[in-house]
Amino acid sequence: MLQLYHSNRLESLADGLALLTQMPAGSPLAPETVLVQSNGMARWLALRLAERNGVCANLRFPYPAAYTWELFCxxxxxxxxxxVYNPDILTWRLMSVLPQLKEEPGFEPLAHYLHGGDELARYELARRLADVFDQYLVYRPDWILAWEQGEEDHWQARxxxxxxEAGGAHRAALLERCLTALRSGEVAADKLPARLSVFGLSNLPPPLLTLLTxxxxxxxIHLFLLSPTEDYWGDLRSEREIYRQAADADPEALYLATGNKLLASLGRQGRDFHELLLDQGPEEEALYEPPAGDSLLGGLQLDILELRNRGEDGERTMLAAADNSVQVHNCHSRMRELEVLHDQLLALFDGYPDLTPADVVVMTPDIEAYVPYIEAVFGTAEPHRIPYTIADRSLRAEEPVAEAFLQLLELVESRFDADQVTSLLALPAVQRRFDIDEHELPRLHDWIRRNGIRWGVDAAHRAELxxxxxxxxxxxxxxxRMLLGYALPGDERRLFAGTLPFDEVEGGVAELAGRLAEFLENLFRLPAxxxxKRSAADWQLALNQVLERFFLGDEGEETALQAIREALADLRAEVEAGGCDEALSLAVVLSHLRGALSAAGRAGSFLGGGVTFCAMVPMRSIPFEVVCxxxxxDGEYPRQHRPAGSIWWLRSLAEGIARRAAKTAICS
Structure with missing residues (x-):
């Protein structure tokens, strides 16, 4: 049975799920499975269920893709x-295969990436191709299966x-096997869950929807779908779509309606997904609630709910002078945006005593660009400080030790600029490892400046460059000069073997010079x-040694250091699973680590009790009282993403892959 619940309020859907889960469908010890699209949604839903049922326990919230593979297993x-077709593993399989193709006919579109033997360019190409093939497996399994049967002879199919040829199970073939088993009744009932719920997803690949059916x-199977209108809206088209479809004919002859123009323009992806769901013939239950109040925001929501365009009949709606439900502030800088935001939130909290910081979300297309301004305004606004959390930050951006580790590896092929080296000393984990106190840093910076240190390890290092x-x-x-100043004071006049001693290094501060020398000598040995090139296993060993040699973390930093160790272990496991036995250069390993450490961070930052700052990402439909x-x-929203060269051609072929512009519209 496929049961579809749809509502214009996510709270109503959550209440429906809370009622459903009060009675277990099977064994009370068996976990309830609810598919969600993000960690943030899982966290919000768990809190809502706990509020409604008194407790939220023995529930699991997997992603659709992960649960699908679990079902296959x-x-x-x-x-x-x-x-082995997971993109992280497929990347390394492609790394091994691509060199064999550069002279083969039919692979000319890849030739300019492969000629010249640039290992880093080959890795970047392999990574992008793995991502594209993964999209094909999810959205166009029919293409994949057709290619395996010998259809098509373009370079992608070949x-x-x-x-x-190496075998292995991939998602498209397993999906076909699973569908066959379900249709033929070969699946034992005890292997299936007693019940499955899908909550808040605004899009699913058609093959996965077929599997759920x-x-x-x-x-x-209970699907809880957020839908803006109770009326049928599968045939709504934006004016642009109508004119494009009409071509040279009369648009009115098509009998297509726009309904609410805002929904028709920005709701295309949700409309198409809703239509796909209805095609499966589910039993439906509507949980709609009309918007409360007569504010501008309430009017917009009501117009969308009823599929109407206010004012088309000539009637004008008068708004209250104090209506502030929708506000637009034009600011001249990012800092000013945050200052205005802070002031407006203070006014809202003052005007609405029941409103709390946890009821507010602030979304932005580029969260990293706004982090310094958020901290500058919200982190220092005493005595009117508003509690806040910042979500969707990568480990690399959120933990300085992760960025410092990457900078350390980048130093290997650098000029060892003074600013680069001294920036490492500003990190507490490095200070702790070499027993340098933070209050000693100004003295070290002064010594470096006064001794004229600019760049380069020594003459030999400069010659290598x-x-x-x-x-x-x-x-x-x-x-x-520093060490000679401790051993042989020169009164800033006498040279020793052509070197003028630096007299400031004497007495008790001489030990600081020794600790600086220890840090620098470890740094100078790093390039050698x-x-x-070496294997992934050898890189894991060598880079773990670098971590131990340069960083000594406290409780918070140790979490980030452990994440780096896990990234190194994952790299080794993925390379070995991909059968890539070639030696890798530091440039390839560094590129991989940049991507791994730039992935989204912890989910705990979302709904952390204060104002939530987060990225404007697709399918983030979590309800808040105030959305900012x-x-x-201009130029930052909508986001533009155009892979270069033949990779753009690759992506344009996948017509089933949802376009980013549509996703951007859905998320807002």
Whole structure:
């Protein structure tokens, strides 16, 4: 059975799910499974269910893709826990295959990426191709299966057939097997969950929807869908779509309606998904609630609910002078945006005593660009401080130790600029490792400046960079002056072996010079210790040693250091699973780590008890009393994403892949 609940309020859907889960469908010890689209939605839903039922326990909130693979493992034989066609693993399989293709006819679109033997360019190409093939597996499994049967002879089909020669299970083939098993009744009832719920998803790939439909013939499946209108809106079209479809004909002859123009323009993806759901023939239950009040916002919501355009009949609606339900503030800078936002929130909290910071969300297309301004305004606004949390930050952006680790690896092929080196000393984990106190940093900066240290380890290092082999203003020249000043004071006049001692290093501060020397010597040995190519296992060992040599974290920093260790372990596991046995350069490993550490961070920052600052991402439909948008500027919103060259051609072929512009409209 496929049961569809739709409502214009997510709270009503959550209440429906709370009522449903009060009685277990099977064993009371079996966990209830609810598919969600994000960690933020899972957190909000758990809080809402706990509020309604008194407790939220023994529920799990997997993502649709993860649950689909879990279902394959449960229902089908010989399915591995992780597919070799997973994009993280497929990247390394492609790394091994691509060099074999550069001279083969038919692969000319890839030739300019492969000629020249640039390993980093090959890795970037492999990573993008793995992502594209993964999109095909999800949205166009019919293409994948057709290619495997020999259909099509373009380079993508031929490359895919080359990859499948090694065997292994992929999502498209397993989906076909699973559908066959469900349709033929070969699946044992005890292998299926007693009930499955899908909550708040605004889009699903059609193949996955087909799987849910077939699964619904065996178990009850409850879909909770947020829909802006109770009326049928599958035939709504924006004016642009109508004129495009009409071409040279009369648009009115098509008998297509726009309904509410705002919904027709921005709701295309939701409309199409709602239409797909209705095509499955579910039983329906409507949980709609008319918007309360006669404010501007309430009027917009009511017009969408009733599919009407206010004012078309000539009647004008008068708004109250104090109506502030929809506000637009034009600000001249990001800092001013945050200042105005802070003032407006204070006014709202003053005007609505029941409103709390947890009821407010602030969304922006680029969260990282606004973090310094958020902290500058909201973090220092005493005595009117508003509690806040910042979500959707990557580990690299949120934890300085992760960024410092990457900077350390980037130093290997750099000029060792003074600013780059001293910025590492500003990190508490580095200070702790080399026993340097924060109050000693100004003295170190003064010594570096007064000894004229600018860049370069020494003359030999500069020669390696194909620059004049001069010792002056290098790190070793300055360090030699410091240590010589402790051993042989020169009164700023007497030279020793052509070096003028630095007299400031004497007495008790001499120990600080020794600790600086220890840090620098470890830094200078880094290029030699990381030179050349090596296996992923050897890179894991070497880079873990770098972590131990340079960082000593406290309780908070140790979490980030452990995340780096896990990223290194994942790299080794993915390379080995992909069968890539070639030695890798530091440039490739560094590129991989940048991506891994730039992934979204912890989910706990979302709904953390204060105002939630987060990224404006697709399918973030969590309800808040107050929704604020910042950074919706020309050139930044809607976001543009156009992969270069043949990769753009690749993506344009996948007509089933949802376009980012539509996703951007849905998220807002």
């Amino acid at each position: 449960t229902l089908l034989a010989e399915v591995p826990e992780r597919s 490359l895919w057939r080359r990859l499948t 077939e699964l619904g013939r065996h178990i009850p 194909e620059l004049p082999a001069e010792e002056a203003n290098s790190w070793r020249a300055g360090l030699r 210790s990381l030179a050349g 948008l910042i950074g919706v500027n």
